[in-house]
Amino acid sequence: MADADPRSGGGRSGLSARILLGGTEPDPRFTLANERTFLAWIRTSLALLAGGVAVEAFMADLFGPELRRTIAVLLLMLALVIGGGSFFRWLNVERAMRHKTPLPLPWIAPILAAGGALVAAVMVVFVLVRAA
Protein backbone atom coordinates (compact mmCIF):
# COMPACT_ATOMS: atom_id res chain seq x y z
CA MET A 1 0.00 0.00 0.00
CA ALA A 2 1.29 3.42 -0.93
CA ASP A 3 0.39 5.24 2.26
CA ALA A 4 1.71 4.05 5.59
CA ASP A 5 -0.57 2.98 8.40
CA PRO A 6 -1.97 6.30 9.72
CA ARG A 7 -2.20 4.86 13.25
CA SER A 8 1.57 4.75 13.52
CA GLY A 9 1.84 8.33 12.32
CA GLY A 10 4.26 7.16 9.63
CA GLY A 11 2.19 8.65 6.80
CA ARG A 12 2.31 12.11 8.25
CA SER A 13 4.98 14.70 7.76
CA GLY A 14 6.93 15.80 10.79
CA LEU A 15 5.25 19.20 10.69
CA SER A 16 1.71 17.78 10.94
CA ALA A 17 2.76 15.47 13.74
CA ARG A 18 4.14 18.43 15.65
CA ILE A 19 1.00 20.51 15.03
CA LEU A 20 -1.22 17.66 16.27
CA LEU A 21 1.03 17.08 19.31
CA GLY A 22 1.30 13.31 18.82
CA GLY A 23 -1.26 10.99 20.37
CA THR A 24 -3.10 8.27 18.48
CA GLU A 25 -5.54 8.61 15.58
CA PRO A 26 -9.13 8.72 16.91
CA ASP A 27 -12.10 6.96 15.32
CA PRO A 28 -12.14 8.37 11.75
CA ARG A 29 -15.85 9.16 12.15
CA PHE A 30 -14.96 11.62 14.89
CA THR A 31 -12.29 13.21 12.71
CA LEU A 32 -14.88 13.65 9.95
CA ALA A 33 -17.47 15.00 12.41
CA ASN A 34 -14.90 17.53 13.64
CA GLU A 35 -14.25 18.56 10.02
CA ARG A 36 -17.97 19.08 9.35
CA THR A 37 -18.34 21.14 12.52
CA PHE A 38 -15.39 23.27 11.40
CA LEU A 39 -17.08 23.78 8.03
CA ALA A 40 -20.34 24.78 9.75
CA TRP A 41 -18.40 27.47 11.67
CA ILE A 42 -16.72 28.59 8.44
CA ARG A 43 -20.10 28.97 6.75
CA THR A 44 -21.31 30.97 9.75
CA SER A 45 -18.28 33.20 9.29
CA LEU A 46 -18.97 33.52 5.55
CA ALA A 47 -22.60 34.46 6.26
CA LEU A 48 -21.41 37.22 8.63
CA LEU A 49 -18.90 38.34 6.00
CA ALA A 50 -21.54 38.49 3.28
CA GLY A 51 -23.91 40.26 5.70
CA GLY A 52 -21.31 42.88 6.59
CA VAL A 53 -20.49 43.61 2.97
CA ALA A 54 -24.20 43.68 2.07
CA VAL A 55 -24.93 46.26 4.79
CA GLU A 56 -22.14 48.48 3.47
CA ALA A 57 -22.93 47.94 -0.22
CA PHE A 58 -26.74 47.84 -0.36
CA MET A 59 -27.97 50.04 2.51
CA ALA A 60 -26.69 53.42 1.29
CA ASP A 61 -30.23 54.82 0.92
CA LEU A 62 -31.44 53.57 4.28
CA PHE A 63 -28.62 54.09 6.80
CA GLY A 64 -26.28 57.02 7.28
CA PRO A 65 -22.57 56.40 6.60
CA GLU A 66 -21.61 56.11 10.30
CA LEU A 67 -24.23 53.49 11.13
CA ARG A 68 -23.49 51.60 7.93
CA ARG A 69 -19.81 51.50 8.74
CA THR A 70 -20.39 50.52 12.35
CA ILE A 71 -22.67 47.59 11.49
CA ALA A 72 -20.48 46.48 8.58
CA VAL A 73 -17.23 46.57 10.59
CA LEU A 74 -18.86 44.79 13.56
CA LEU A 75 -20.12 41.99 11.30
CA LEU A 76 -16.80 41.72 9.45
CA MET A 77 -14.81 41.63 12.70
CA LEU A 78 -17.15 38.91 13.96
CA ALA A 79 -16.54 37.02 10.69
CA LEU A 80 -12.79 37.43 11.21
CA VAL A 81 -12.83 36.11 14.78
CA ILE A 82 -15.23 33.23 14.02
CA GLY A 83 -13.34 32.29 10.84
CA GLY A 84 -9.92 32.30 12.49
CA GLY A 85 -11.25 30.80 15.72
CA SER A 86 -12.92 27.92 13.88
CA PHE A 87 -9.53 26.61 12.79
CA PHE A 88 -8.16 26.65 16.33
CA ARG A 89 -11.38 25.09 17.59
CA TRP A 90 -10.93 22.30 15.00
CA LEU A 91 -7.28 21.87 15.97
CA ASN A 92 -7.95 21.79 19.73
CA VAL A 93 -10.76 19.24 19.31
CA GLU A 94 -8.49 17.11 17.13
CA ARG A 95 -5.70 17.29 19.73
CA ALA A 96 -8.09 16.44 22.58
CA MET A 97 -9.43 13.43 20.65
CA ARG A 98 -5.90 12.22 19.95
CA HIS A 99 -5.03 12.34 23.65
CA LYS A 100 -8.45 11.14 24.84
CA THR A 101 -8.88 14.23 27.02
CA PRO A 102 -12.20 16.10 27.45
CA LEU A 103 -13.11 18.26 24.43
CA PRO A 104 -12.35 21.98 24.93
CA LEU A 105 -15.23 24.42 25.31
CA PRO A 106 -16.19 26.29 22.13
CA TRP A 107 -15.18 29.85 23.09
CA ILE A 108 -16.25 31.08 19.64
CA ALA A 109 -19.87 30.25 20.54
CA PRO A 110 -20.27 32.94 23.25
CA ILE A 111 -18.38 35.39 21.02
CA LEU A 112 -20.86 34.76 18.22
CA ALA A 113 -23.79 35.19 20.61
CA ALA A 114 -22.41 38.38 22.15
CA GLY A 115 -21.46 39.81 18.75
CA GLY A 116 -24.86 39.05 17.28
CA ALA A 117 -26.55 40.64 20.29
CA LEU A 118 -24.32 43.72 20.00
CA VAL A 119 -25.20 44.21 16.32
CA ALA A 120 -28.90 43.76 17.13
CA ALA A 121 -28.61 46.27 19.99
CA VAL A 122 -27.00 48.86 17.70
CA MET A 123 -29.88 48.38 15.26
CA VAL A 124 -32.50 48.73 18.02
CA VAL A 125 -30.91 51.96 19.27
CA PHE A 126 -30.80 53.26 15.71
CA VAL A 127 -34.49 52.48 15.10
CA LEU A 128 -35.51 54.09 18.43
CA VAL A 129 -33.42 57.22 17.83
CA ARG A 130 -34.78 57.61 14.33
CA ALA A 131 -38.37 57.09 15.51
CA ALA A 132 -37.97 59.77 18.19
Add this chain to the structure above:
Amino acid sequence: MPTQGNTPTHGDAGLQPERTDLAWGRTTLSLVVAAAIFLRWMPHHGWFAGTLVAAAVLTALAINLSRRRRLHSAIRGIQQNAMVPDIASTAAVAASVVVLAVLGIYTVLFLPLT
Protein backbone atom coordinates in the same frame (compact mmCIF):
# COMPACT_ATOMS: atom_id res chain seq x y z
CA MET B 1 -9.98 -2.52 -0.74
CA PRO B 2 -13.63 -2.78 -1.97
CA THR B 3 -14.63 -0.47 -4.84
CA GLN B 4 -17.56 0.16 -7.16
CA GLY B 5 -16.24 1.46 -10.44
CA ASN B 6 -13.59 4.00 -9.53
CA THR B 7 -15.11 4.82 -6.17
CA PRO B 8 -13.99 2.94 -3.06
CA THR B 9 -16.87 1.83 -0.84
CA HIS B 10 -17.19 1.74 2.92
CA GLY B 11 -19.41 0.14 5.52
CA ASP B 12 -20.26 3.22 7.58
CA ALA B 13 -24.05 3.29 8.05
CA GLY B 14 -23.66 6.86 9.36
CA LEU B 15 -22.59 7.94 5.84
CA GLN B 16 -19.83 10.09 7.33
CA PRO B 17 -17.73 10.45 4.14
CA GLU B 18 -20.76 11.51 2.09
CA ARG B 19 -21.98 14.00 4.70
CA THR B 20 -18.52 15.51 5.01
CA ASP B 21 -18.25 15.80 1.23
CA LEU B 22 -21.62 17.59 1.13
CA ALA B 23 -20.50 19.93 3.93
CA TRP B 24 -17.52 20.94 1.76
CA GLY B 25 -19.95 21.43 -1.14
CA ARG B 26 -22.16 23.74 0.92
CA THR B 27 -19.09 25.69 1.92
CA THR B 28 -18.22 26.30 -1.75
CA LEU B 29 -21.77 27.58 -2.26
CA SER B 30 -21.35 29.99 0.67
CA LEU B 31 -18.10 31.23 -0.86
CA VAL B 32 -19.81 31.83 -4.21
CA VAL B 33 -22.60 33.78 -2.48
CA ALA B 34 -19.98 35.90 -0.69
CA ALA B 35 -18.21 36.46 -4.03
CA ALA B 36 -21.51 37.57 -5.60
CA ILE B 37 -22.01 40.14 -2.84
CA PHE B 38 -18.41 41.39 -3.24
CA LEU B 39 -19.35 42.03 -6.89
CA ARG B 40 -21.58 44.86 -5.64
CA TRP B 41 -18.41 46.71 -4.53
CA MET B 42 -16.84 46.59 -7.98
CA PRO B 43 -18.50 49.76 -9.36
CA HIS B 44 -17.17 51.65 -6.30
CA HIS B 45 -13.81 50.04 -5.61
CA GLY B 46 -12.86 48.56 -8.99
CA TRP B 47 -10.00 46.08 -9.12
CA PHE B 48 -9.66 45.93 -5.34
CA ALA B 49 -13.18 44.49 -5.03
CA GLY B 50 -12.34 42.31 -8.03
CA THR B 51 -9.50 40.80 -6.00
CA LEU B 52 -11.97 39.90 -3.24
CA VAL B 53 -14.33 38.30 -5.77
CA ALA B 54 -11.43 36.34 -7.30
CA ALA B 55 -10.13 35.19 -3.90
CA ALA B 56 -13.54 33.84 -2.86
CA VAL B 57 -14.17 32.15 -6.23
CA LEU B 58 -10.67 30.62 -6.34
CA THR B 59 -11.09 29.22 -2.83
CA ALA B 60 -14.40 27.65 -3.87
CA LEU B 61 -12.75 26.27 -7.01
CA ALA B 62 -9.82 24.81 -5.06
CA ILE B 63 -12.23 23.08 -2.67
CA ASN B 64 -14.25 21.67 -5.56
CA LEU B 65 -11.17 20.39 -7.38
CA SER B 66 -9.97 18.54 -4.27
CA ARG B 67 -13.37 17.18 -3.21
CA ARG B 68 -12.82 13.80 -4.84
CA ARG B 69 -9.44 13.35 -3.19
CA ARG B 70 -10.91 14.30 0.19
CA LEU B 71 -13.91 11.96 -0.24
CA HIS B 72 -11.67 9.03 -1.15
CA SER B 73 -9.34 9.74 1.75
CA ALA B 74 -12.37 9.74 4.09
CA ILE B 75 -13.62 6.42 2.68
CA ARG B 76 -10.14 4.91 3.05
CA GLY B 77 -10.07 6.25 6.61
CA ILE B 78 -13.34 4.44 7.40
CA GLN B 79 -12.02 1.25 5.74
CA GLN B 80 -8.76 1.32 7.72
CA ASN B 81 -10.43 2.64 10.88
CA ALA B 82 -7.89 5.48 11.13
CA MET B 83 -7.31 8.62 9.10
CA VAL B 84 -4.93 11.54 9.08
CA PRO B 85 -6.81 14.80 9.73
CA ASP B 86 -6.68 17.19 6.78
CA ILE B 87 -4.86 20.14 8.38
CA ALA B 88 -3.88 21.68 5.05
CA SER B 89 -7.50 21.98 3.85
CA THR B 90 -8.91 23.38 7.09
CA ALA B 91 -6.02 25.81 7.53
CA ALA B 92 -6.28 27.01 3.91
CA VAL B 93 -10.04 27.62 4.05
CA ALA B 94 -9.83 29.39 7.44
CA ALA B 95 -6.93 31.53 6.18
CA SER B 96 -8.89 32.46 3.08
CA VAL B 97 -11.90 33.56 5.14
CA VAL B 98 -9.66 35.56 7.49
CA VAL B 99 -8.00 37.33 4.53
CA LEU B 100 -11.41 38.12 2.99
CA ALA B 101 -12.62 39.56 6.32
CA VAL B 102 -9.48 41.69 6.78
CA LEU B 103 -9.70 43.05 3.23
CA GLY B 104 -13.41 43.69 3.78
CA ILE B 105 -12.72 45.71 6.96
CA TYR B 106 -10.00 47.62 5.10
CA THR B 107 -12.43 48.41 2.29
CA VAL B 108 -15.14 49.68 4.64
CA LEU B 109 -12.81 51.80 6.77
CA PHE B 110 -10.20 53.14 4.36
CA LEU B 111 -11.51 53.06 0.81
CA PRO B 112 -13.89 55.96 0.09
CA LEU B 113 -17.02 55.19 -1.93
CA THR B 114 -16.53 56.59 -5.42
